[in-house]
Amino acid sequence: MxxxxxxxxxxxxxxxxxxxxxxxxxxxxxxxxxxxxxxxxxxxxxxxxxxxxxxxxxxxxxxxxxxxxxxxxxxxxxxxxxxxxxxxxxxRAFVFQDFALMPWATVLRNVGFGLELKGVPQAERHRIAKHYIGEVGLSGFEEKYPHELSGGMRQRVGIARAFSVNAxxxxxxxxxxxxxxxxxxxxxxxxxxxxxxxxxxxxxxxxxxxxxxxxxxxxxxxxxxxxxxxxxxxxxxxxxxxxxxxxxxxxxxxxxxxxxxxxxxxxx
The missing domain is CATH 3.40.50.300 (P-loop containing nucleotide triphosphate hydrolases)
Known part of the structure; x- marks a missing residue:
């Protein structure tokens, strides 16, 4: 090089x-x-x-x-x-150091939560959330909860959530x-x-x-x-x-x- x-x-x-x-x-x-x-x-x-x-x-x-x-x-x-x-x-979208995930929500809902707040229909927000879940390497974990994930995986969820709102x-x-x-x-x-x-x-x-x-x-x-x-x-x-x-x-x-x-x- x-x-x-x-x-x-x-x-x-x-x-x-x-x-x-x-x-x-x-x-x-x-x-x-x-x-x-x-x-x-x-x-x-x-x-x-x-x-x-x-x-x-x-x-x-x-x-x-x-x-x-x-x-x-x-x-x-x-x-x-x-x-x-x-x-x-x-x-603007913010990725927090401490993940700031909702413990009672699945990965899919956590990633799509910003879209939910914006009133995006469920089918569309699930499509977008699944896309970014895949982008951060978490395909297959959509129905898992934060406590079932490692720290690194939880941080990936936070990053996917930030991307999903298209800020x-x-x-x-x-x-x-x-x-x-x-x-x-x-x-x-x-x-x-x-x-x-x-x-x-x-x-x-x-x-x-x-x-x-x-x-x-x-x-x-x-x-x-x-x-x-x-x-x-x-x-x-x-x-x-x-x-x-x-x-x-x-x-x-x-x-x-x-x-x-x-x-x-x-x-x-």
Whole structure:
């Protein structure tokens, strides 16, 4: 495999693209006396996967939830497709770290629940739900309940549910943190296939530098609290090679090391 192009540091304003579906403008967030985020300005390009990365407590999940409309900003504005966000909306879907499945509902109903809320007829929502259950590798488990599934399988249900509502923007909060390393790597590969196939916009939160470099078109590094944009890196990984080749490639490893050197001062 030829070495991928070296990582490129993008404009730290985050406004490097004119095809932005998500615009973050001067976002600040306070919880009482605690300033969680300060002056965040970013744009997220349609059809790309951007990862938010930084030390614990830097506001990654807070920013993701503000974009989702689940948490109000103290000041600033979020726009999706040019419209100001005032709360959750159908153009966004959130994948929670803790799965957030309904324990009393089958896999089929959990995946189709967003469609049920939208009033989609049962036959149609079952068709769509079964399609995405298959896409995440869970065909045959439609009638199982969450307690009958492994942690990795439950997370796949959450991802299928997010895809089923056909949202433009998918927000994933550490979706693979609860699974073992073997499944985590498989999920990363599956995620890249879904990104390529679905052409959605993905905003991804992780604590793993290696994971961020492997899956991302762009990585936004946030500073310690109050979280600010400290650097934007574009890994430029050539993903046409086999996964094990990519993970051993010097270009990939150099980007991982570059990010680690930027973050190591904040390690506890």
């Amino acid at each position: 030829a070495n991928p192009m070296p990582a490129r540091a993008a404009d730290q304003s985050g406004t490097a693209t004119s095809d932005a579906i998500v615009e973050v403008r001067d976002i600040c967030k306070r919880y009482g006396d605690i300033e969680a985020l300060r002056g965040i300005n970013l744009e997220f390009e349609r059809g790309k996967l951007t990862t938010l990365l930084g030390p614990s407590g830097c506001g990654k999940t807070t920013l993701l939830k503000i974009i989702a409309g689940l948490v109000p900003a103290t000041s600033g504005q979020i726009r999706i497709n040019g419209k100001v966000v005032t709360g959750p909306g159908p153009e 433009d923007v998918l927000l994933l909060d550490e979706p693979f943190s609860a699974v073992d390393e073997q499944n985590r790597r498989k999920f990363q590969e599956d995620l890249l296939q879904l990104v390529e196939k679905e052409r959605k916009t993905f905003l991804f939160v992780t604590h793993s530098i290696e994971e961020a470099v492997y899956v991302s078109d762009r990585i936004v590094l946030l500073s310690p609290r109050p979280g600010r944009v400290s650097q934007i890196i574009e890994p430029n990984i050539d993903r046409s090679a086999a996964p094990d080749v990519i993970r051993r490639d010097k270009g990939y490893l150099d980007v991982v090391e570059e990010i680690w050197q930027g973050l190591r001062q904040y390690a506890e």
